[in-house]
Amino acid sequence: MGTMGEELVRRMAAGDGDAFARFYDRYSPLVYPLILRIVRDRTDAADVLQDVFWETWRSATTYDPARGTPEAWVVTRARTRAIDRVRSVRRRSETFVAPLDEAIAAAPSETGGDAADRASDRSVVTGALGRLPGPQREVLELAYYGGLTQTEIAERIKQPLGTVKTRMRLGLERLREMMKR
Amino acid sequence: MSHETFDDQVAAYALDALDAGERAAFEAHLAGCTRCESTLRESREALAAVVLEGPAAVPPPDVKAALMRRVAGDATPVHRRTDTRRLWLRGVLVAAAAMVVGGFLTGMFVAARYEAELGRVARETSRLREDLARQEAALQTRVAAYQAIVDLLRDPATRVIAMRGAGPSPTAEGRVVWHETAGGQVLVAKLPPAPAGKAYEMWTIAGGKPTAAGVFQVDESGQAIHRVPPGRGPVDVFAITLEPAPGVPAPTGPIVLASTK
Structure with missing residues (x-):
């Protein structure tokens, strides 16, 4: 017995376009705010969203439930593709890396304030991440949403690399604990 | 180490x-x-x-439209190619084995294919049966709702109030068939299915204060009929928001449909 998500991926692997439409309806509204928060541009976010879901359709045959839920499968992919996009844009423009405090504060409210922007704002303060001690949350957000490596984070927050590593490990341990409860 | x-x-x-x-x-x-x-x-x-x-946000609709076009035009998806390759490989193996032990293994192979096919048909049949049972139950619920609406409409005190799409779903449509003492039914159309873990929640607003009136999901065509319980006095505005699935005591998500006062 699989979950609804697993069942949909199984049917997608068999070439069922309706199952894909339902898979998209189910997960795109959850994944879109994540992508938007990372790439911070509506056109780019829509592009990345399309790439991510196209990949899920093309690679549904290789999905293995033993290696994770469809939720983690699609979210991990979305986060990776969004970060790839941000990095390639940075490389192309060769400009100064946008201040990441901005990435963390998500879209500034004065530029729009529609549902998606507010969504990304709220997720900063509420939820499981919000229950982590500030320093742990900070390194997790800089890595996950900002796409920084641990060395870059250490430089940025002016802490020893070892401290950053430890905060990452403790923060993730705590998130895993919260999920089990 | x-x-x-x-x-x-x-x-x-x-x-x-x-x-x-x-x-x-x-x-x-x-x-x-x-x-x-x-x-x-x-x-x-x-x-x-x-x-x-985190809260959900419906992406621009043209992304889905583009994806569905690509899916429809995807004549040789990965799985087809994989299957063909696998079948071909299996064919070579069977042929090689047949050369050694004659037709014996070929017979076994064919039998196995038949068995697999029979199993597939059996699974398909039971899936169809479950689908039918589900559809019948859904139909009965719908007939009961229609009956309730007809009963309401017989009463001259019943009003029909239009709701307009808002926020993430500007094209959504809704009607409330409302009777102050008997309660009512809300009919919605063109709402996207709620994402996983979310549901639509109905609110009646009186004097600026929203009162929860139950959660519901829409079907695959974006439609739903939801009963609004009575006993809430005069209502100024009817509204529907997107909320976490079990429902919340006070609205937190975006308004997707609202009546104009």
Whole structure:
């Protein structure tokens, strides 16, 4: 017995376009705010969203439930593709890396304030991440949403690399604990 | 070397925060370490849970339209090619075996294929039967709702109030068939299916104060009929918001439909 998500991926692997439409309806509204928060541009976010879901359709045959839920499968992919996009844009423009405090504060409210922007704002303060001690949350957000490596984070927050590593490990341990409860 | 270094590395790896050199080294370790494998899996689940518990936002509709066009035009998806390759390989193997032991194995192969096919048909049949039972139950619920609406409309005190799409679903439509003492039914159309873990919640607003009137889901065509219980006095505005699935006591999500006062 699989979950609804697993069942949909199984049917997608068999070439069922309706199952894909339902898979998209189910997960795109959850994944879109994540992508938007990372790439911070509506056109780019829509592009990345399309790439991510196209990949899920093309690679549904290789999905293995033993290696994770469809939720983690699609979210991990979305986060990776969004970060790839941000990095390639940075490389192309060769400009100064946008201040990441901005990435963390998500879209500034004065530029729009529609549902998606507010969504990304709220997720900063509420939820499981919000229950982590500030320093742990900070390194997790800089890595996950900002796409920084641990060395870059250490430089940025002016802490020893070892401290950053430890905060990452403790923060993730705590998130895993919260999920089990 | 103790495993502690790897515990740090697996966390950074799950966050994609290892520098290139360290990442390659860690991946070599990961390939043979079940402990790190399971930590990585659980970390990714936890990070996905953080993302999924955040509020939802419906993406621009042209993304789905473009995807569905690509899917429809995808004449040779990966799975088809894989299947063909596998069948071809199997054909070669069977032929080789047949040369050695004659037609015996070929017979076995055909029988196995038949059995697999029979099993598939049986599974398909039971799936269809379940589908039918589900459809019948849905139909009965719908007939009961229609009956309730007709009964309401017989009463001259019943009003029909239009609701307009708002926020993430500007094209959505709704009608409330409302009777102050008997309660009512709300009919909606063109609402996108709620994302996983979310549901639509109905509100009656009086004197600026919203009162919850139950949660519901829409069907695949974007329609739903939902009963609004009576006993809430005069109502100024009817509204529907997108909320966490069990419903919330006061609205938190975006308004998707509202009546104009």
